[in-house]
Amino acid sequence: MIICHCQRISDRDINAAIDWMRASDPSTIxxxxxxYRALGKRADCGxxxxxxxSTMKANTNLKVPAELTGLRTTAQMEGQADEGRRKGN
Ligand code: FES
Structure with missing residues (x-):
């Protein structure tokens, strides 16, 4: 099924790209x-x-690697008021 009509990307293309990326680097996000880059294309209209x-989420290889989950616990985040960004311009 065609997912992206602008770039003619199908669900099979997306799943093949996810499987290829996961096989080549198990810890990649x-x-x-x-x-899009793996397929040599760029998003157009979005x-x-x-x-x-939703097609990506249906692929079982999409999950975040175990070593990257839970890096910051909620206890660590409670002490932080913000991300250190300035309030205004
Ligand atoms: S339909 Fe995918 S970028 Fe336009």
Missing amino acids: ITPGKI GCMPLFL
């Missing part, structure tokens, strides 16, 4: 941008993103 993301 897979994003839609990386999938209208496909909801369907693109």
Whole structure:
């Protein structure tokens, strides 16, 4: 099924790209941008993103690697008021 009509990307293309990225680097974080790059394409209108993301989420190889989950616990985050960004311009 065609997921991205602008770039003619199918669900099979997305799943193949995810499987290839996971096989080549088990600790990588897979994003839609990386999938577009792996396929040699760029997003155009972005209208496909909801369907693109749901197709990605359906792939079992998409999950975040175990060593990268839970890096910051909620106890560590409670002491931080913000991310250190300035309030205004
Ligand atoms: S439909 Fe995917 S970028 Fe337009």
